[in-house]
Amino acid sequence: MTKPIASFENLRVEFETKTGTVVGVEDVSFKIKAKETVCVVGESGSGKSVSSLSMLRLVEFGGGKLTGGTLKFTRKSGETLDITKADQSLMRTIRGNEIGMIFQEPMTALNPLFTVAQQLTEGLRTHKTLGKEAAAKRALELLYQVRIPEPERRLNQYPHELSGGMRQRVVIAMALACEPRLLIADEPTTALDVTIQAEILALIDRLKQETGTAVMFITHDMSVVAQMADRVVVMHRGKKVEEGTVEQIFENPKHDYTKSLLAAVPKLGEMKGKLLPEPMRLMGNENTKFKPLSGSDEPLLIVKNLTTRFAVKGGFLRRTLANVHAVEDVSFTLMKGKTLSLVGESGCGKSTVGRSLLRLVEPLSGQVSIDGQNIVTMSPPELRKARLNMQMVFQDPFASLNPQMLLKDQVADPMRNYNTHSGEALDKRVEMLFDRVKLPHSFLRRYPHELSGGQRQRVAIARALALNPKLIIADEAVSALDVSVQAQVLNLMLELQSELGLSFLFISHDMAVVERVSHDVGVMYLGRIVEFGPRSKIFENPQHAYTKALLKAVPIADPRQRRSENDLNFKPLASPIHSLHYEAVPSAYETISEGHFILTTDSGY
Amino acid sequence: MSDMEQRTTQDIIAERHPFIEAWQMFRRNHAAMVALVVLSLIGFGAIFGPLVYPIDPFEMVWTPFSPPGVDGFILGTDYLGRDLLSAIIHGARVSILIGLSAAFMSVFIGVSVGAIAGFYRGWVEEVLMRITEFFQVLPTLLFSMVIVALFGSSLMMITFSIGIVSWTAVARITRSEYLRIRELEYVMASRASGSTDAKLIFKVILPNALPPIIVQAALMVGSAILFEAGLSFLGLTDPNVVSWGQVIGSNRQYILDAGYTVTIPGIAIFITVLCISLVGDGLNDALNPRLRQR
Numbered sequence: 001m002t003k004p005i006a007s008f009e010n011l012r013v014e015f016e017t018k019t020g021t022v023v024g025v026e027d028v029s030f031k032i033k034a035k036e037t038v039c040v041v042g043e044s045g046s047g048k049s050v051s052s053l054s055m056l057r058l059v060e061f062g063g064g065k066l067t068g069g070t071l072k073f074t075r076k077s078g079e080t081l082d083i084t085k086a087d088q089s090l091m092r093t094i095r096g097n098e099i100g101m102i103f104q105e106p107m108t109a110l111n112p113l114f115t116v117a118q119q120l121t122e123g124l125r126t127h128k129t130l131g132k133e134a135a136a137k138r139a140l141e142l143l144y145q146v147r148i149p150e151p152e153r154r155l156n157q158y159p160h161e162l163s164g165g166m167r168q169r170v171v172i173a174m175a176l177a178c179e180p181r182l183l184i185a186d187e188p189t190t191a192l193d194v195t196i197q198a199e200i201l202a203l204i205d206r207l208k209q210e211t212g213t214a215v216m217f218i219t220h221d222m223s224v225v226a227q228m229a230d231r232v233v234v235m236h237r238g239k240k241v242e243e244g245t246v247e248q249i250f251e252n253p254k255h256d257y258t259k260s261l262l263a264a265v266p267k268l269g270e271m272k273g274k275l276l277p278e279p280m281r282l283m284g285n286e287n288t289k290f291k292p293l294s295g296s297d298e299p300l301l302i303v304k305n306l307t308t309r310f311a312v313k314g315g316f317l318r319r320t321l322a323n324v325h326a327v328e329d330v331s332f333t334l335m336k337g338k339t340l341s342l343v344g345e346s347g348c349g350k351s352t353v354g355r356s357l358l359r360l361v362e363p364l365s366g367q368v369s370i371d372g373q374n375i376v377t378m379s380p381p382e383l384r385k386a387r388l389n390m391q392m393v394f395q396d397p398f399a400s401l402n403p404q405m406l407l408k409d410q411v412a413d414p415m416r417n418y419n420t421h422s423g424e425a426l427d428k429r430v431e432m433l434f435d436r437v438k439l440p441h442s443f444l445r446r447y448p449h450e451l452s453g454g455q456r457q458r459v460a461i462a463r464a465l466a467l468n469p470k471l472i473i474a475d476e477a478v479s480a481l482d483v484s485v486q487a488q489v490l491n492l493m494l495e496l497q498s499e500l501g502l503s504f505l506f507i508s509h510d511m512a513v514v515e516r517v518s519h520d521v522g523v524m525y526l527g528r529i530v531e532f533g534p535r536s537k538i539f540e541n542p543q544h545a546y547t548k549a550l551l552k553a554v555p556i557a558d559p560r561q562r563r564s565e566n567d568l569n570f571k572p573l574a575s576p577i578h579s580l581h582y583e584a585v586p587s588a589y590e591t592i593s594e595g596h597f598i599l600t601t602d603s604g605y
Numbered sequence: 606m607s608d609m610e611q612r613t614t615q616d617i618i619a620e621r622h623p624f625i626e627a628w629q630m631f632r633r634n635h636a637a638m639v640a641l642v643v644l645s646l647i648g649f650g651a652i653f654g655p656l657v658y659p660i661d662p663f664e665m666v667w668t669p670f671s672p673p674g675v676d677g678f679i680l681g682t683d684y685l686g687r688d689l690l691s692a693i694i695h696g697a698r699v700s701i702l703i704g705l706s707a708a709f710m711s712v713f714i715g716v717s718v719g720a721i722a723g724f725y726r727g728w729v730e731e732v733l734m735r736i737t738e739f740f741q742v743l744p745t746l747l748f749s750m751v752i753v754a755l756f757g758s759s760l761m762m763i764t765f766s767i768g769i770v771s772w773t774a775v776a777r778i779t780r781s782e783y784l785r786i787r788e789l790e791y792v793m794a795s796r797a798s799g800s801t802d803a804k805l806i807f808k809v810i811l812p813n814a815l816p817p818i819i820v821q822a823a824l825m826v827g828s829a830i831l832f833e834a835g836l837s838f839l840g841l842t843d844p845n846v847v848s849w850g851q852v853i854g855s856n857r858q859y860i861l862d863a864g865y866t867v868t869i870p871g872i873a874i875f876i877t878v879l880c881i882s883l884v885g886d887g888l889n890d891a892l893n894p895r896l897r898q899r
Contacts, residue, residue, distance in 0.1 A: 358797050384799055392797045400790035404812040414798035463798065 003074050004031035005181050005214040006055060012068035013050050013059055024050040024064055028240045030233045032182065037208060037215040039225040039246075041261075042235035043482035044453075048218045051235075052184045055216070056099060057083060057091045073099070076181060097127040100175030100213075102168075102204075104187040109171050110159040116143075116170055117155040123177045142173040145210075146203060165196035169203065176207060183208075186218045193345035194509065198553040198563065201227055220482060222265040223512070223555035226250060227562055234258045246559040264487040265557045266512040272540060277339060277517045279494050280487035293498045295338030295519050300503050301357070301471055306330045306366035307584075308349075308356045312577060325576045326352040327363070328527035329587040334471070334520075339497065339504040341514040341535075343550075344524035347576070350507045353524075354473045357505070358390055359383055370471065388418060391464035395476035397456035401448040407459050408434075408444040414466045433462040437492060454485035461492065465500075473505045478513065490517055511554045515539050520595075523547045526576050526604040528587050533596030544598045546605040576604075627816075630891035637887020640880035647877055651697035662691040662847045670863045683852070683866045684859050692852050693873050699848040700830050700874070703764050707829035710768030712822045715775025720814075722776070723783025724806050730780070737776045745770040746835060753841045760843050767832045775821055782814035816892035820885055827881035834874055849874050 013025040025047040032038045040048045053059040055071055071083035076098060086094070095101070103109040110119060120142060121135035130138065136155070143151035146169040159167055168188065175183055185204060189197035205228060208215050217228055225232055229246040234257065242255040253259045263281045271278065277292045308327040311320040327349045334340045342350040356363040359375060368375040375386055391414070394400035401410055411430050415421045421429050431441060437458040448456055457477065464472050474493065478486040494517060496502055508514050514521060514535075521538040523531045523546065531544040542548045552563070578584075589597040631637060660666060665686040666678075673681040673689075680689035722733040749766040756762050786792060787810060795809050834850025836842060842851045849870040856866035 355793075360793055360797060387797060387799055390797075392794065394790040394794055396790055400794050402791045402795070402809060402813070413795065413800070417799035417801075417804070460794070463794070467798070 002033065003080070004033045004072075005074050006216070007031040007072045008051065008055075008069070009072065010069035011051060011054060011066070011071060013047075013054055013064050014067045015062075015064050023238055024059075025054070025238045027069070028235070028238075029069075030231075030240065030243055032214045032216055034181075034214050035208060035212045036230045037205070037217055037228055038231045038233060039217045039219060039229035040233045040235060041219055041222065041225050043220055043261075043484070045237075046235040047238035048220075048235050049186055050238075052101075052186055052216060052218055055083060055182075055184065056095055056101060057086065057088065058095075074181065093127065096123045096175075096180075097178045098181050100178070100180035100183045102171055102175045102183065102185040102188045105191050110167060112159050115156050115158055116162075120155075120170070120174055120177060123174065127178050138177070139173075142177055143170075145176070145207070146170075146173045148173075164192055165199060168192060168196070168200050172200070172203065172207070176211065176213075179211060180213055182214045182216065184216045184218070187220070188217075189224065190219070190221070194511070194555075195345060195550065195553040197224075198555065201555070202563070204228070221555070222262060222483065223267075223557040226557045226559045227555045229559070234261070250557070250559050260484060262557070264483040266516045267557050268512045268515060268551070268554050269539070269556070271515050271535070273536075275536065277494060277519065277535075279491045280516060282484070282487050282491065291498060292494055293337045293501070295503075296336045298336045299333045300336045300370060301334040301505070302367070302369045303333070303353075303357070304331045304367040304369075305586075306353065306356060306363055306368060308352050308361060308363045310361075320580065322577050322579050323582070325527050325578055325582075325584060327356060328576075328584050330366075330524075330527070330529050331587075332520075332522055332529065332532060334503055334505060336470075336503055337497070337501045338519040339506050339517055340520045340522065341506040341508060341518035342522045342524055342529075343508055343511060343514050345509060345550075348524040349527040349576070350509075350524050351475050352527075354392070354475045354505060354507050357473060358387060358392060360392075388467050389469050390471045390473065391467060391469040392473045392475060393457070393460050393464050393477040396480050397453050397460060398448075398480075400460050401456055403448055405447075406444070407446050407448065407451075410448075410459065411462045411466055414463060418467060420467065429466070433465055436465065436496070437462045452485075453481050454489060457481060457485075457489050458492065461489070461496075465496070468500075469502070471503045471505065473507070475507045476509070477506075479508065479510060486513070493517070511539075511551060512557075523550065528599060528603055530599045530603045530605070531597070532589075533592070537593065537596040541592075541596075543592050543596075544603070546603065549605075627888075627891040631887050634887040634890055636883050637890075640883035640887070643876065644880045644884060647697060647880075648701065650694060651701055654694035654697070658691060658694060660688045660691040662687060662695045664688075670859070670866075672863075673865055673869070680869050681863075681865055683856050684863070689852070689866065689869055692847050693849070693870060695847045696849040696852055696870065697873070697877075699760070699846050700833060700850070700877070703760065703767065703833045703848070704826045704830035707764045707767035707771070707832070708822055708825040710764065711772035711825055711829075712775050712818065713772075714768065715772035716779050716811075716818060718772070719776040719779025719781075720783055720806055720811065723780035724787055724802070724810070726784075733776075734780070737773050740770065741773045743770060746832075749832070749836060750839065750841055753836065758841055758843050760846065763833060763836060763842065766836075767829050771825060771828065771832070775818060775825070778817050778821055779814060782817060783810055786810045786813050817889075820889045820892060823881060823885035823888055827878040827885070830874060830878055830881075 009029050011025055011028045015022045015024050028051055042048045050059055054066055066084050073081050073083050075081055117139055120139035124130045124135040124138055140151060143154055148154055148166055148169045189200050219225060232246050232249040233240055234242040236257045242258045253262055276294055306327055307329055310324040310326055312322040314321045330353060342353060344350045355361045357368050363376055370389055378386060408430050411433055412426055415426055434441060439458050478489050518535045521535050522529045525546045531547045542551055585601050587599055588601045590600045591597055666688050667682045667686050669682060669684050669686040671678055671682040678688055683689055718733050722730040748770050752766040753762055792809055837848050837850035838854040840854060852870040853867050860867045
């Protein structure tokens with residue numbers, strides 16, 4: 001039996017707040033051995049990050065206090081150190097040297113004022129007292145190890161010159177620079193697109209095999225856990241609820257919380273052969289009462305050749321230097337009572353499509369007709385009227401509600417704007433809407449900051465429903481929520497659809513969620529729809545090269561279906577910025593089967 | 606509620622309406638609380654002082670240059686034998702009135718310009734910000750002097766001349782807040798649900814943009830008082846009213862022989878402006894969400 005590299009024993013962390021002591025982590029114990037990946041999984045606020053920060057003794061900088069337990073760490077010399085008793089000067093020689101850390105946000109984890117080489121060698125020169133040249137040589141080695149393209153050139157570049165995936169590779173190289181015994185990765189792929197996430201996960205896994213470090217991997221995403229973990233620690237409200245090998249956890253979960261967490265995760269591919277969307281599984285209410293709509297074949301929204309560009313301005317007189325072709329020649333039709341999903345990675349233009357439809361950003365050309373009226377050519381008063389039929393639910397429930405306004409006023413606001421209800425009728429309707437989205441009436445007189453993310457998103461949905469719209473555009477409406485909450489909100493949306501006959505334009509990057517809730521799917525890349533068709537066709541018989549690559553990159557919440565680094569084949573995302581003289585080619589499509597089209601002209605992929 | 610959500614640490618910290626939260630934050634700043642008490646006393650004295658202490662500040666009541674505390678005149682008399690305490694009390698009315706109204710004026714201009722520039726962007730913003738820059742590079746004291754010299758030194762005109770040169774900072778702060786907030790999703794959501802531009806500007810964005818503007822406004826009161834003192838020191842003041850700056854100005858020749866005639870109104874200005882700054886600082890800490898989590 002080898003000594004574990006790190007072991008948490010009855011860890012307890014407290015935070016002092018104005019309203020008293022809050023326990024962040026209570027009685028948490030687990031071990032991490034060499035060459036082992038332990039995934040710590042839990043929803044926001046479960047204390048998973050607090051545990052990792054305690055190992056680095058960084059939790060004190062956030063106002064936390066280690067009030068109980070021990071943290072044993074086996075140093076390179078073989079001696080065992082109790083981290084909780086070490087003083088900060090000793091910790092400085094351990095942090096970044098014997099314990100490496102990868103943070104969530106690659107955009108902010110690097111200092112924008114220093115080159116890659118400067119940041120990579122900093123740790124080497126302080127901890128290993130390497131000379132300038134030796135450190136530079138090691139930095140280059142590291143960049144080769146993380147398989148960054150053109151490593152020599154990267155050394156002298158600044159972070160803003162690198163893409164998100166490359167930055168995260170640099171962050172990983174920095175964490176590995178001093179050959180740490182333990183690597184702590186705190187949600188290292190949450191901010192990345194799925195194709196880049198797949199690369200980074202494969203990279204961390206390979207590096208673990210090569211260097212033999214122990215990895216503590218913190219995530220909220222069960223699919224990532226399935227891809228990465230050897231062992232899993234499930235945390236809930238600051239406590240460890242279950243621990244086991246990845247197979248045990250996924251195939252035979254013991255604790256109810258683990259079961260409910262796993263139930264709520266949609267698995268890509270599990271909708272094979274089903275025609276209609278299905279409600280998300282939730283523990284406790286297996287028999288959901290509503291039946292998803294099959295929808296009609298009557299078109300509600302017809303989009304033809306929609307193009308939206310943004311000007312890149314610069315220079316002395318702020319002239320237009322180039323154009324961002326955010327949406328390029330996009331056409332689709334959304335039927336009444338159906339859900340159409342637009343999927344794609346960040347920057348593909350899916351959100352801009354949603355905003356262009358409401359003319360929250362002005363489209364350059366094209367036609368958007370809802371019930372036969374063309375929105376693009378409407379005058380401002382006509383547009384205001386047309387927006388009665390289309391409402392929007394936004395991504396971030398923390399940003400989409402006005403922090404200074406009572407919830408009932410936020411829900412009543414659209415009705416006041418259009419004078420549809422007033423006085424008592426208005427109050428009644430607001431109460432009815434709160435009932436609809438299953439929020440208690442006591443929330444009417446509260447402010448947004450008193451609510452959790454899922455509750456806020458319910459308020460946002462109530463607000464969108466206030467005017468009885470025919471179409472709701474849900475722009476990444478559930479991606480900021482924890483899985484179980486996400487499942488509840490999605491089920492609420494499906495239920496509202498079946499009861500009110502709503503149509504949804506569902507904009508998302510999450511393929512597994514899209515597979516579950518949509519009737520039709522459009523896959524977007526660089527501003528164009530590259531493939532469009534009924535959900536079953538897109539997921540079971542993808543035809544476009546990009547759709548295939550995207551589906552391959554999605555991690556599946558099943559430890560027996562792991563992907564290896566060799567399966568992945570990605571090209572860096574091309575830029576949608578073109579010079580003023582660039583003539584965009586019109587999109588041409590080939591029909592694969594009824595209602596299933598793929599782009600035949602150049603997609604840029 | 607079936608939401609399996611828990612309240613995280615942050616939820617527990619933020620429980621009440623933002624402004625109640627801010628007041629509790631402010632109360633914990635001792636310097637700002639003391640300053641607020643002192644300011645209230647000064648304000649109280651300015652309003653009710655003349656009733657309690659009915660000596661006319663223009664009347665020559667005693668021998669000139671009687672030092673403080675002698676012959677029953679607490680703060681002494683000036684070169685004409687006028688009572689200094691009465692001058693301070695009456696002067697407080699004018700100085701604070703000018704400070705408040707000039708600050709009000711510059712906040713009004715600044716918020717209007719900044720809100721319109723930040724909300725509409727494009728050429729509107731370009732034009733308004735060039736105008737703002739024009740006022741920023743003007744030598745402010747000189748410009749105010751020209752206005753007062755040309756249009757007369759009534760209280761109104763002095764207030765106007767201070768207000769017109771000091772709104773630029775408010776405009777810039779307001780604009781940057783509007784630029785930030787207009788991109789937030791709740792503004793987009795409100796627009797999508799049919800709000801008019803006027804509603805977005807005044808009812809949706811303005812309440813959320815207020816905290817830094819309030820702080821700047823508080824500091825502006827202090828600087829307007831100083832500005833007025835500067836103008837009246839140079840003799841550009843309404844001769845029919847007393848203000849602290851004017852007392853300093855009229856006694857400046859005797860600074861070596863009877864220093865107290867200049868120092869006493871100077872101390873009055875100093876204390877008032879210091880207190881306003883401390884309150885402004887306290888407001889800044891209380892309203893700045895980044896500091897609030899401590």
